[in-house]
Amino acid sequence: MPEYIKPPITTAIVRDYLKTIEGQEISLDQLRNVFNLERGTKSYAKIDPIISQLVEERQVRRLSRGWLKVVKQVQPVQVYGIEREDRPPFELIFPRDFDTMMEMDFAKDIIIREGDLISIGGIKSIGKSTLCMNYAGENVDKHPILMGNEYTIFTEEKYDIAPRFKGRFDTMSIKNGGWIDWVDKDGNDKFTLLPVWADYAEHIVGNRINIIDWVNLPGEYYMISPVMEGIKKSLGRGVGIIALQKNENSVSGRGGAMTRDFADLEILIDKFGHNEVLLTLGKVKEATKSVAGKTYVYSISEGVKIHNFREVKKCPDCRGTGYKASKPCEMCYTLKFVDA
Numbered sequence: 001m002p003e004y005i006k007p008p009i010t011t012a013i014v015r016d017y018l019k020t021i022e023g024q025e026i027s028l029d030q031l032r033n034v035f036n037l038e039r040g041t042k043s044y045a046k047i048d049p050i051i052s053q054l055v056e057e058r059q060v061r062r063l064s065r066g067w068l069k070v071v072k073q074v075q076p077v078q079v080y081g082i083e084r085e086d087r088p089p090f091e092l093i094f095p096r097d098f099d100t101m102m103e104m105d106f107a108k109d110i111i112i113r114e115g116d117l118i119s120i121g122g123i124k125s126i127g128k129s130t131l132c133m134n135y136a137g138e139n140v141d142k143h144p145i146l147m148g149n150e151y152t153i154f155t156e157e158k159y160d161i162a163p164r165f166k167g168r169f170d171t172m173s174i175k176n177g178g179w180i181d182w183v184d185k186d187g188n189d190k191f192t193l194l195p196v197w198a199d200y201a202e203h204i205v206g207n208r209i210n211i212i213d214w215v216n217l218p219g220e221y222y223m224i225s226p227v228m229e230g231i232k233k234s235l236g237r238g239v240g241i242i243a244l245q246k247n248e249n250s251v252s253g254r255g256g257a258m259t260r261d262f263a264d265l266e267i268l269i270d271k272f273g274h275n276e277v278l279l280t281l282g283k284v285k286e287a288t289k290s291v292a293g294k295t296y297v298y299s300i301s302e303g304v305k306i307h308n309f310r311e312v313k314k315c316p317d318c319r320g321t322g323y324k325a326s327k328p329c330e331m332c333y334t335l336k337f338v339d340a
Contacts, residue, residue, distance in 0.1 A: 009035055009043040011050045018059060023072040025063065090114050090239050092209070095134035097298070098305040101179070104279075105311065106294060110265060111286040114237040117228060117262055121246040121253030122269035127277050128243040129165075130300050131267070132213040135241050137172050137180035140190045144209040147196035148243070149216050159195035168303045200242075201230030207237045214243035217255070224255030228262040246270075252282070272297050273335055278312075295337060312337040 017034065028047065037044040051068065054060045061069045094107035112118075122128040129150055136144045153162045161169075172178040184190055196203045197216070204210050212231070217223050224244070231240050244253030246268065253259040253268075260266060266282030276299045284292040298309040314320030315332035322334035332338050 009037065009046055009050065011053055014047070014050050015054065015059060018054070018070045019073075022070050025067055025069050028066045028068070031068070087114060087237075090116065092135075092239055093138035095131055095138060095306055096179075097307065097309040098179070098301075099307055102309075104296070104309060106281060106291050106296070109288050109291050110284060111288065112239060112265070113286065114239070115232065115235050116264040116285070117232045117235070117240040117242065118265045118267065119228070119242055119244055119253060119259055119263040120267045120269065121244045121250075121259065121282075123246050123248050123271065126269050126271055127300050128269065129168075129213050130304055130306065131269070132211050132241060132243055133165075133168055133172065133304055134306065135209070136191060136211055137182075139209050140180060140182060142209055143190055143192065144211055145192045145194060145205045146211050146213070147194040147200065147203060148211075148213040149197055150213045151193060152195040154195070161193060164303075171302045172304050200227065201234050204231055204234035204240070205238070206234060209238055210235065210240045212240070212242040214245060216245075221255040222258065224253070225258040225261045228259070232262045272337070275299060278337070297337070311340040313340040 013035070014031070028051070031051075032044060032047060035043070035047075037047060051060060051062075055062060058071055059073075061071055063069055090112045092112045094103045094110075096103050120128050120131050132146075132148075136146055151162055151165045152159045154160075169182060170176050170178075172180040172182075174181045182190060192205070194203055196212075200212050200215065210231070215224070215227060217227065228242070231242065244255070244259060246253045248270065251268070252266075260283045263283055264285040266284070268280040268282050270278045270280070272278035276297050279296045279298070281291055281294050295312050295314075296309060297312045299307045301307060315322075315329055315336055315338050317331040318324045318329035318336070320336045322329055322332065322336045324330075328334045
């Protein structure tokens, strides 16, 4: 019986294998092991010129110390010459003032598109969850996804909703005098609650509203940009709303300017006076008129109800400093803002 002779390695064979690991990294040694190339054989030596050819073809990219990055191949997107549905803006309902049931008045001016990401940056215990739960409630008929560090606890070998947030859901429920109907006609949740505390992008449900309250990156705030990028890429035709921690008086969430990289709408919330919230519109990617930088004030009751929502402006008397001639401003009482 004749001895089996292994065919020599070829560019086509290597190229076909690399197609199966596009986007990954691999070393030359690992590649030789894949094909069982023995040192001293022609095929062992031939792998180097094959890789050089594939580098020229932009199939792979050389990294350091014998490592390669297999380039993920992409196809061009044709813009004209094909039938394509003209997609309207995403119909996202913004939180309402509980007393008037009117949406936050800037909502009519902001355009949200499929795939957009909204960031809510706020200092600790200032109302990030209030906004997130209101977004979920107002859009409950679109079956939103809720996840993050706030809503679930692990008990008795399973996950359950955190008692504090069960209470807030109940407060908003139409059955308890609230305004949101959380369940369908069969008594099942209209929303999906996921016990996700990390790796958020892996759990995003495409084409839905995904609300993450909140994104935790302790000591690694520089990672917020790739985290937001991963979330945004996974949204499909849905919309993402994420809450971020913010330092007091900071003009961005933790992570600095990088929190704006992939945000299409940036909402910042701070303490105002003793018991109110100051909301500032940061980055606004698309709007019918200029709204970036506008400021609003409101109060919160029972953790979820928004009251007396109104626009404010910098105090014209002290020019937003809170003091005039080294004395507390008599117009704004050091709050720096007055009703617009």
